[in-house]
Amino acid sequence: MLTRIDHIGIACRNLDETVEFYRATYGFEVFHTEVNEEQGVREAMLKINETDDGGASYLQLLEPIREDSTVAKWLEKNGEGVHHIAFGTADVDGESEAIRGKGVRVLYDEPRRGSMGSRITFLHPKDCHGVLTELVTSAPADAAGH
Numbered sequence: 617m618l619t620r621i622d623h624i625g626i627a628c629r630n631l632d633e634t635v636e637f638y639r640a641t642y643g644f645e646v647f648h649t650e651v652n653e654e655q656g657v658r659e660a661m662l663k664i665n666e667t668d669d670g671g672a673s674y675l676q677l678l679e680p681i682r683e684d685s686t687v688a689k690w691l692e693k694n695g696e697g698v699h700h701i702a703f704g705t706a707d708v709d710g711e712s713e714a715i716r717g718k719g720v721r722v723l724y725d726e727p728r729r730g731s732m733g734s735r736i737t738f739l740h741p742k743d744c745h746g747v748l749t750e751l752v753t754s755a756p757a758d759a760a761g762h
């Protein structure tokens with residue numbers, strides 16, 4: 617089961633300036649930052665609300681750290697904006713297999729490492745009516761280590 621909006625991924629050119637916009641305009645504070653080398657991004661997670669499945673919903677602000685990263689390529693083509701949405705689930709392995717079985721391309725054979733020790737995979741936007749869609753299982757609360 618997919619039980620929450622885990623996050624909305626927003627591509628930006630300058631993470632610090634974008635974080636400041638969200639703080640000054642809405643009062644959202646940074647909950648966590650990290651560099652994900654594999655994904656080629658520096659990111660900030662802003663927690664918007666907790667959810668009744670024990671998780672939370674975030675904005676994920678993403679700045680590319682390499683010219684050849686997917687987010688750098690996307691920014692070049694589209695400019696700043698909403699890059700992907702992510703649904704939270706307790707079982708990213710089971711959900712991605714079930715969705716693969718429905719004919720949607722799942723981009724990874726096995727989930728990879730996401731923010732705060734989560735496990736993530738992606739569904740191809742061309743199979744999802746134009747929306748790059750991520751599935752996330754959060755790390756257990758005591759293992760997140762933010």
Ligand code: CMX
Binds near residue numbers: 686687
């Ligand atoms: N949303 C919607 N459509 C997208 C898209 C996005 N974010 N990114 C690419 N597309 C579309 C393009 O517009 C293009 O469509 P057209 O052929 O109609 O022009 C098509 O998909 C192919 O795009 P591309 O620019 O050639 O890009 P690639 O095929 O090289 O990569 C994708 C697309 C989805 C495979 C790649 O972005 C990917 O692997 N994404 C998953 C990883 C990721 O996004 N990591 C960063 C976030 C990390 C995190 O959330 O933690």
Ligand code: CO
Binds near residue numbers: 625
């Ligand atoms: Co994401």
